[in-house]
Amino acid sequence: MSGARARLEEERGRTTRRLADLRGDFRGFVEASQDSNADDEHDPEGATIAFERSQVGALVRQAEERLREIDAALARLDAGTYGVCLTCGRPIPAGRLEARPAARTCVACA
Numbered sequence: 001m002s003g004a005r006a007r008l009e010e011e012r013g014r015t016t017r018r019l020a021d022l023r024g025d026f027r028g029f030v031e032a033s034q035d036s037n038a039d040d041e042h043d044p045e046g047a048t049i050a051f052e053r054s055q056v057g058a059l060v061r062q063a064e065e066r067l068r069e070i071d072a073a074l075a076r077l078d079a080g081t082y083g084v085c086l087t088c089g090r091p092i093p094a095g096r097l098e099a100r101p102a103a104r105t106c107v108a109c110a
Contacts, residue, residue: 005077007101012070019063026060029053066102073102085109 029052076082083092087109096103103110 004082004097004101005074007098008070008074008077011101012067012074015063015066015070019060019067022056022060022063026053026056029056069102069104072104 029049073082076084083094083097084090085092085106086104088106090106092103092106096107
């Protein structure tokens with residue numbers, strides 16, 4: 001399971017960096033619209049700041065959820081239940097855990 005811990009910690013590092021970048025982007029969109037009275041909702045030139053902010057906000061929420069999944073997998077690893085399907089209790093195949101280190105269920109239960 002040491003390989004699993006390394007994969008999870010590597011994935012956690014990548015996700016943490018991605019989340020920091022996305023939060024920076026989000027702050028940038030908020031700051032860009034803060035001091036402007038421009039009507040970007042009706043700008044014919046393309047995507048609005050509000051739309052971009054919404055998109056980045058959704059990506060932030062996805063990254064936060066991914067981080068929670070990874071942390072839960074690390075907790076299962078510490079508890080000795082990592083690699084056991086939370087639904088049926090059978091082992092999760094090694095290939096699935098390599099592809100999705102934070103997997104909670106086997107393929108049949110997914």
